[in-house]
Amino acid sequence: MSESSPTIGIGELARRAGCKPETVRYYERIGLVGDASRTEGGQRRYGEEVVRRLTFIRHARDFGFSVDAVRELLAMSDQPDMPCQEVDAIATHHLEEVESRLQRLSALRDELRRMVSQCAGGKVESCRIIEVLSDHQLCISEQAHGGARELG
Amino acid sequence: MSESSPTIGIGELARRAGCKPETVRYYERIGLVGDASRTEGGQRRYGEEVVRRLTFIRHARDFGFSVDAVRELLAMSDQPDMPCQEVDAIATHHLEEVESRLQRLSALRDELRRMVSQCAGGKVESCRIIEVLSDHQLCISEQAHGGARELG
DNA sequence: CTTGAATCTATAGTCGCTACAAGTTTTATG
DNA sequence: CATAAAACTTGTAGCGACTATAGATTCAAG
Structure with missing residues (x-):
């Protein structure tokens, strides 16, 4: 080199x-x-x-x-002669993280879609978006968006 | 109140x-x-x-x-009597961002999967993961992972 | 030689918290 | 009522991975 x-x-x-x-x-x-x-x-x-x-x-x-x-x-x-197990491990681990993020982000999208689609366009008072944000019980999945912050 | x-x-x-x-x-x-x-x-x-x-x-x-x-x-x-257009706009905008993130993250996952699956488990020298990371041309989609950092 | 683009260092800001330290207040128990 | 433990206080620094700014210097082209 x-x-x-x-x-x-x-x-x-x-x-x-x-x-x-x-x-x-x-x-x-x-x-x-x-x-x-x-x-x-x-x-x-x-x-x-x-x-x-x-x-x-x-x-x-x-x-x-x-x-x-x-x-x-x-x-x-930098060590071309070494076996690439570790490389594979790092990449596989990263892939798993991406897949898990994808699942949660996808569940989040579903909840957001549902929420937005149910907004009838009236007053804030009766806005479904505000209602859902106010009341966790109105979510389909409790786990869906717990920690979306980590998803970027 | x-x-x-x-x-x-x-x-x-x-x-x-x-x-x-x-x-x-x-x-x-x-x-x-x-x-x-x-x-x-x-x-x-x-x-x-x-x-x-x-x-x-x-x-x-x-x-x-x-x-x-x-x-x-x-x-x-805090303003229940106002129309909820803005609420809807914010939520819709957020939904769009989530959907776009999902698309890019999903493309990223595909590339990662491809990369990992092609690793034959030999030496670093011939490791497909290292090769792909070294050479952008080996990616299917150039746009797939340009900016994955923003995805979390 | 002059001009203007590129570069230099050092520092602070981004986002949304989280963690620590060292001290004070509240609450529970004996 | 005394004490101890828990909860609370403020202030500050750290996280990740940059990004931005200021003010000074250096480089390359004409």
Whole structure:
């Protein structure tokens, strides 16, 4: 693995990886990408391998992996000879979380739909939306939306 | 509307509404609930109407409404004679957001499933999960997971 | 050499809480 | 009534993953 000469500025790096310079500096601060080499004047300069690394990071983040998970995935992708069990475990765990979020979000959608569809458009006093929000008993499923906050 | 005498402590209030005392104080700080009356010693005491208000808040939050949306919903539920168009608008808007989140989360799940199922369990070097994360082109849908971070 | 874009650091803000620390008040028991 | 335990008080900092701002500096193009 030969490093390419570090000629890429933080702006171009960010653009090519699909994020902002601030995010790159943030990733440097938390150690997701290493310290960049600098120009005499102190500006960061990167080589192609950092573009690849940052692209990997952004892609994994787009998949919803947490920064900690990305950190582990990065560490593993740096060890090509190791078995990929752990990679698989992380991805499978994440998939399970996504599936569980989907279920709850879907139940939430059903409740919201029901609520909205029952609003007759009169006064607030008799608005079904307000009524449902006031009275948990009017929900079909008690568990449906307990903790929607975690769903984003 | 007669106010009940304020005898309920913050702990009982929180328990009855399904949150924590810290959350109640937080809601007071941001103005979702008004300032409570106090004992001589300075402790907060509440009446039943606050239990109802806090329950409404928690319920709306469980439905995934933002605090700002809850603020508006509260303001409207305080005006029973007004038409409920705005209530409906807020709820419908929220429903649309939930539906859009669902679509993206569902596409994300499909990609994750595909990725995980293609992992043959060998070395990291040839792990499909790492490959997909390294190369956006291997995704079926480019849009599928662009911004999963917002999905929770 | 000048201009303007890009970059630098440091810090604070976002959202909606949650957690802690160190002190005070209330309530229950002996 | 004394004591202990529970609940409460304020203030502040932390979470995750950035994002935004300010004010200074550096770089690249003409």
